Amino acid sequence: MNFLRNEEAYLRTTEYLKYKNSMRKENEKWNIAAMKPMPSFLYANKKVDVGGSVALLTGSSVAKRGVTNFDGNSLVKGRVFVASGIAIKCAIADEKTPAQDVKYSATSIPNVVMQAHLIVKQKNEILIDLPISDIVEASEEGSVYFKLGSFALLEDDTITEIDIQYAEGAKLALDTGKALFVSSRLSGFVTYQKR
Numbered sequence: 001m002n003f004l005r006n007e008e009a010y011l012r013t014t015e016y017l018k019y020k021n022s023m024r025k026e027n028e029k030w031n032i033a034a035m036k037p038m039p040s041f042l043y044a045n046k047k048v049d050v051g052g053s054v055a056l057l058t059g060s061s062v063a064k065r066g067v068t069n070f071d072g073n074s075l076v077k078g079r080v081f082v083a084s085g086i087a088i089k090c091a092i093a094d095e096k097t098p099a100q101d102v103k104y105s106a107t108s109i110p111n112v113v114m115q116a117h118l119i120v121k122q123k124n125e126i127l128i129d130l131p132i133s134d135i136v137e138a139s140e141e142g143s144v145y146f147k148l149g150s151f152a153l154l155e156d157d158t159i160t161e162i163d164i165q166y167a168e169g170a171k172l173a174l175d176t177g178k179a180l181f182v183s184s185r186l187s188g189f190v191t192y193q194k195r
Contacts, residue, residue: 013037013082013189016151030080033194040190042081042154044068044162045099045183050112050172056162056184066100073160078193081154085145085187086128088118088135095179104183106136112170118184120152121161127152132164145187154186 014037021030044056045067057073075081089104090113113132120128130146138146154160162184172180 009039009084010037010189013151016082016153017080017191020153030078030191035078035080035191036194037082037189037191040081040188042069042083042186042188042190043184044070045102045104045181047095047099047179048164048182050180051166051170054164054166056164056182057160059159064100067098070160074158075154075156075160075190077157079191080156081186081188081190083120083128083148083152083154083186083188085147086118086120086130086135087145087185087187088132089183089185091181091183092174092178093181095177097179097181099181102181102183104181109136110172110180112166112172113164113180113182116164116166116170119161119163119165120154120186121163122155122158127154145185151188152186 017035017037018032021032046056048054057068057070059072061068061070061073063069063071087106089106090109091102091104093102114136116132118128118130118132118135119126128148135146164182174180
């Protein structure tokens with residue numbers, strides 16, 4: 001029996017963090033010995049407009065269960081996130097419905113959203129840039145998350161941007177009083193301080 005089989009993702013993540021740490025300036029290095037990667041998810045649920053570029057996170061975003069687990073638009077100092085998968089869901093609901101009360105689905109995404117891109121950036125570097133249609137098709141094939149071909153590192157204490165970039169001229173006709181809601185989720189490992 002291979003006891004490491006269930007630990008492969010953990011081992012890959014720790015080795016990746018060691019490698020990334022070796023590339024940092026001496027005064028910016030993480031204390032790897034005190035970092036414990038744990039399986040986790042980052043998410044942002046939000047009522048959004050259609051057209052142009054729409055931010056799912058802002059500096060005024062507040063960590064609230066069911067809405068987002070980002071506090072503002074960055075991760076707490078000392079806590080980094082290694083993303084290995086991404087998922088997106090949508091819903092059309094009453095515009096006054098709180099984002100945490102909306103029932104999101106990967107099967108009822110409007111075409112205008114399917115043709116958009118989901119982009120994750122830090123320090124003006126694009127970490128993820130994928131057509132939403134590709135992300136959704138991965139979930140339709142039985143997997144919840146689109147598996148990233150390589151890790152995406154979200155650094156601590158750094159502004160994170162998660163945007164939907166629509167095709168030029170994109171529009172969505174909605175009934176009066178209805179709004180589009182989007183749920184974006186990243187799966188991977190977050191680091192916690194060891195005891």
